[in-house]
Each structure stands twice: as structure tokens, then as C-alpha cells.
Amino acid sequence: MTIYFYGTRSEYGCFSNFSAYGFELDGEYWPTTEHYFQAQKFPKTPHCEQIRQAKTPKDAANMGRDRSRPLRQDWEQVKDEIMRKAVLRKFETHAEIREILLATSDQEIVENAPGDYYWGCGKNGSGKNMLGYILMEVREILRKGT
Template identity: 80%
Template sequence: MTIYFYSTCEKYGCFSNFSPHGFELDEFYWPTSEHYFQAQKFVGTPHADQIRQVKTPKDAARMGRERSRPLRPDWEQVKDDIMRKAVLRKFETHADIREELLCTGDELIVENAPGDYYWGCGADGSGKNMLGQILVEVREILRLSNQQ
């Protein structure tokens, strides 16, 4: 069975970067993993802090996509590792959602995002599903750390 997620109000909504599961990372508190991810596009600039402080993950995403802001030059090289770092910290911080992720066993996890062919599966299922792949990696990291 494949586990699909997208909206925060559906089953497995906690897998979404918009889920309200904040955490501390890089000496700051982040309301969602979306806030952290989008802010990292502008790390070391006032833009990063502006994004960290906005009310909703939707606002953080919108601000992160504004090309009027100076995107860091290495973004394409570092974005997967930044996403992995944020998702891991989110699940390390919250026992309830960590348990939900671990209870998915060895199932494939897919972000059912019709408009996103990189982080999600895209409208036709041909997307890379990088967020789903990262969730599977994080599940394995958490599983191994539970065994120690």
C-alpha cells in the first residue's frame, strides 16, 4: 500500500510541511518546516527572519517564491539537505507524529501535490516525490535511533 498525503486536515496531514509542528533549529524557533525551508533560501539576510516571523506557512511559501528576493546561489545544490534537516528535526521534536511516521512501516510515502513535480508526484504521478522520499529516509533514521 502507498501512503498519500497533501492537506494538513487529511489523514497523515502531519507529513505536510504546513502542519503546525514547530521546532528549534539553527538557534531559532520555526513555526513549521515550511517556514524553515523557505527562509533558508535567504540565509544570512533580513529576508530569512521576515519569513520566520510570518503567521502562516502559506505566507512563508509565498514569500520564499518571490523572485524579488536574492536567492542564495547554491540553492539547487543544498535544498534537499535543508528539507531533510527540517523534516528530521520536526519528527524528532514531536513524539506523536514521530509515532505516526514510524507506524507506516515500510510503505511508500507520496506527497500527492498535483502542481509540484519536484517535491510531490505531480498531476500525472510522474513527479520526483522528493518530500515523500525524504520522509522515508527520516523514518529509517528515527527507526535506527530508536534501536540504540
């Protein structure tokens, strides 16, 4: 069976980067993985802190996607590792969602994001589903750690 998730209110909503499970990473507190991920596009700049303090994950996403901000040169090379680091820390920090992730056993996890063909599966299922793969990797890391 495949597990599909997208919004924060669904059964597996805690898998979403917009879900309100904050964590500490790089010496700062981040309200969501979305806040962390978007802020890392602009390390060591005021943009990073502005995004960290965004009211909602949607605000953080919009700020991070704003191309008037100076995107780091190596973003395409580092974005997967940044996402992996944030998702791992989120699940390391919160036992209740770690249990949900571990309970998925070996099922495939798919971000059912119709508009996202990189992190999600896209409208027609042809997307890369990188967030799903990262969640499955994190599940393996956590399994070996328990």
C-alpha cells in the first residue's frame, strides 16, 4: 500500500513541511521544516532571519520563492541535503510523529502535491517525489537508531 499525504490536516499531515512541529537546528529554533528549508536559500543574510520569523509556513514559502531575494549560488546542489537534515531533525525531536513514521513499515510514501513535480508526485504522478523519498530515508535512519 502507498501512503499519500499533502495537507497538514490529513491522516499523515505531520509529514508535510507545513506541519507545526518545530525544532532546533544550526543554533536556532525553526517553527516548521518549511521555515528552515526556505531560509537556507539565503544563509548568513537578513533574509534568512526574516524567513525564520515568518508568521506561517506559507509566508515562509512565499518569501523563499521571491526571486528579488539573492538565491545562493549552490542551491540546486544542496537543497536535497538541506531538506533531509530538516526532516530528520523534526522526526528526531517529536516522538509522537516519529512513531507515526516508523509505523508506516516499508510502505511507499508519496507527497501528493499536484503542482510540485520535484518534491511531490505532480498532478499526473510523474513527479520525482523527493520529499517522499527523504521521508523513507529518514524512516530507515530512525529505525536503525532505535
